[in-house]
Every structure is written in C-alpha cells, then in structure tokens.
Amino acid sequence: MERSISQASPRSRGARPRVVERRAAARGAVVLAAALAFAATGCGGRTASRPHELHVVTIRQVAFHPATLSVAPGDTIEWRNRDLVPHTASARLGPWDSGNLPPDSSWRFIPTQTGSFAYFCRYHTTMAGTLSVQRPR
Numbered sequence: 001m002e003r004s005i006s007q008a009s010p011r012s013r014g015a016r017p018r019v020v021e022r023r024a025a026a027r028g029a030v031v032l033a034a035a036l037a038f039a040a041t042g043c044g045g046r047t048a049s050r051p052h053e054l055h056v057v058t059i060r061q062v063a064f065h066p067a068t069l070s071v072a073p074g075d076t077i078e079w080r081n082r083d084l085v086p087h088t089a090s091a092r093l094g095p096w097d098s099g100n101l102p103p104d105s106s107w108r109f110i111p112t113q114t115g116s117f118a119y120f121c122r123y124h125t126t127m128a129g130t131l132s133v134q135r136p137r
C-alpha cells in the first residue's frame with residue numbers, strides 16, 4: 001500500500017507516455033491505472049461510457065467532508081487535510097490506509113472493489129466516514 005503523499009500531476013497525462021509509465025511504476029500500479037484512465041477518457045471528457053471522476057474529501061475541524069461519499073470503481077478519491085493537526089483516512093476492515101496526513105497534505109486512492117467501506121482517523125476515533133463503491137447504472 002502506497003503510504004507516501006501522492007504528487008501525481010494531472011498535467012502528465014497524454015504527453016510522453018514513457019515518462020508517465022516509469023513514474024507510475026515507482027509509485028504503484030494504482031497511479032498507472034489512473035494515468036491510463038485519464039488518457040482513455042480525456043480526463044473528464046464526454047465519452048459513451050462514464051469517465052472516471054476525481055472526488056475530494058476535505059478534512060477540517062476534525063471531520064471528513066463529505067462524511068459519506070459514493071464513487072464508481074476506478075474513480076479517484078483525494079483526501080485533503082485542511083486542519084492544523086495530522087489525520088489519517090484508514091479503512092476499518094479494508095486494506096487501504098492513508099498513513100499520516102500532515103496539515104496541507106493530501107492522499108489519493110483509487111478503489112477497484114465494490115462495497116461499502118467504513119473508515120476513520122487513527123488519531124481521532126470520533127472522525128468517521130463511509131466510502132461506497134458502486135458500479136454506475
């Protein structure tokens with residue numbers, strides 16, 4: 001599981017695919033999948049099938065906003081810590097965990113499995129969220 005803070009740039013899509021692939025290999029297949037998805041869909045461009053989307057969960061005042069989020073497999077979720085203290089976004093039962101998120105940092109995750117995933121902050125047990133991953137109808 002990638003624990004480092006993602007620095008993937010959306011500007012890298014399209015141009016110079018070899019560089020993109022080499023960087024993605026260093027960061028994990030998750031980022032590669034995102035790059036390929038963006039290349040295939042034009043990053044939000046209108047196509048016959050639903051393009052993958054970027055969803056942002058803002059962390060502020062010791063809470064996730066929105067606390068409940070529905071996405072499709074292959075979408076990207078980015079947690080942005082806008083608090084003055086560190087947080088995490090950690091699935092209670094699943095394999096994903098942001099690790100430590102310092103103030104003003106962010107972390108991206110692309111789910112591939114459907115399901116409803118409860119998550120929380122390891123430092124503040126009152127912080128809870130739900131990520132629902134469902135195939136689009």
Ligand SMILES: [Cu+2]
Pocket residue numbers: 062086087088121122123124127
């Ligand atoms: Cu926290």
